[in-house]
Amino acid sequence: MREGGRIMSVTIRDVAKLAGVSASTVSRVINKSAPISEETSARIYRAMEELKYVPNDIARSFASGSARAIAIAINVSDTRSYANRFFNNTVFGIETAAHRKGYNFIITSANDERGGMGSLEKLILSKKIDGLVLPVSLLQSSVVKLVEEMSFPFVVLGRVKHAGSKISWVDISNEQAGAASVRYLLGKGYRRIGFLTRGDKELFTRDRLDGYRAELTRAGLTPDPVYRVSPAAAFDETKLYLKTLFTSAAAPDAVICCDDKMxxxxxxxxxxxxxxxxxxxxxxxxxxxxxxxxxELPISAVDVDTFELGRIAAETLFRQMEKPDFGASRSQITTKVIERGSTMKK
Known part of the structure; x- marks a missing residue:
């Protein structure tokens, strides 16, 4: 808003005057703290848009007791887990759900700053965020102790094997993914199905293996040995190992690979x-x-909707924030096989 050639800050009173309502009514519409008629709300939003009014988040926080923001913590030193398309899609799912709720979304580091208080702890203790999405790889960090002591709403991204009664988590159904992979390959006529992995340290890998073994057993087949390739192996080293496997007496007629490069x-x-x-x-x-x-020959793959994973994680978090006695929630997203040339027998 301009006055005498100067740009003036627009206040809530300016919006109220243009909309023909009281400042308290504008405040209730902005904070959604009381039911206001659709006609009045629409008039207020039109006035806000015309005046280019942006609500003061700090003032709103004082008034509502809410920062109107949620965060996800990451480990900035773990590029393999966080600098990839799957995690980006998950983040986009969280951001989309937050936007629909009128919340800001923050990505912050869970790493301590030179042995002192980390940025995540500062956000929580200063009440700059109302809830937290915590990847399962960070579940053992000091942050968990902090959020539990404060009864701070949080949701774990990833299955927690021995979760306490108060921990909510959201994950891909990795056991279902392992079983579905075997079921699909059996349907294509393969019988000696090998599982190629870079180790079973991660819980999601162990879950996939459980599904793989269970489905082969249900079909009356003995699961092949699990073939492990060193996580540090370069592409050519991996290829050499696999060539040795494919020419051995126990060579599989189909393989389930842990990642696209393998x-x-x-x-x-x-x-x-x-x-x-x-x-x-x-x-x-x-x-x-x-x-x-x-x-060069498109490879069949298990498709995971990581956007949906993020969306459900955020919605679970919002339910916890709105109802502190909501209790623990556990959700798993199912997967599907995308068929391509590498399994499409003629």
Whole structure:
């Protein structure tokens, strides 16, 4: 708003005057603290838009006792877990849910700052956020103790194996993903199905293995040994290991790969050996990425809706914030197989 050539700050009273209501009515509409008629609310929003009025978040926080913000904590030193498309989609799902609720969304580090108080702890203790999404890899951090002592609303992103009665979590149904992968490959006529992994340290890998083994057992088949490739192995090293496996007496006729790079190594290793894919070897992986989609022979993959994972995590958090006695909630997102050339037998 301009006055005498100067830009003046627009106040809630200016909005009230233009809309023909009291300042307290404008405040109730902004904070959604009392029912106001649709006609009056629409008039107030039109006035806010015309005046380009932006509510003062600090003042609103004092008035409502809410910061109108939620956060997700990350480990900034763990680029493998956080600097990828899947995590970005999850973050977008959280951001979308927060936006619909009228909340700001903050990404912050859970790392301590030179041994002192970290930025996440500062946000919580200064009441700059109302709730927290905490990746399961950070569950053992000092942050958990803090949020539990303060009865601060939080949701874990990832399954918690021995969760206490008060911990809510949201995850992909990894056991279902492992079982669905086997069921799909059996349906394509494969019988000696191997599982290729870079280790079973993570709970999600162990869950996939449980589903893999259970589905083969249900089909009356003995699960193949689990083939482990060093997490530090470069692409060519992985390919060499797989070529040795594919020419062994116990060679599988199909493999489930833990990630897209291993699946691509399997594809290229098989082709260098003259093994026809998918006729002589079926390849399926858990990463539905551009790598699997744009490989020289597109690779079948398990598709995970990580946007939905983030959205459900945020909505679970909001329910906790609105109803402190809401109790623990556990949700799992199912997966589906995207069929491509690497398993599409003629």
């Amino acid at each position: 699946a691509l190594a399997a594809l290229r290793g098989a082709r260098e050996l003259g093994i026809r894919v998918p006729e002589g070897l079926g390849i399926l992986c858990f990463d539905n990425t551009e790598v699997t989609e744009m490989a």
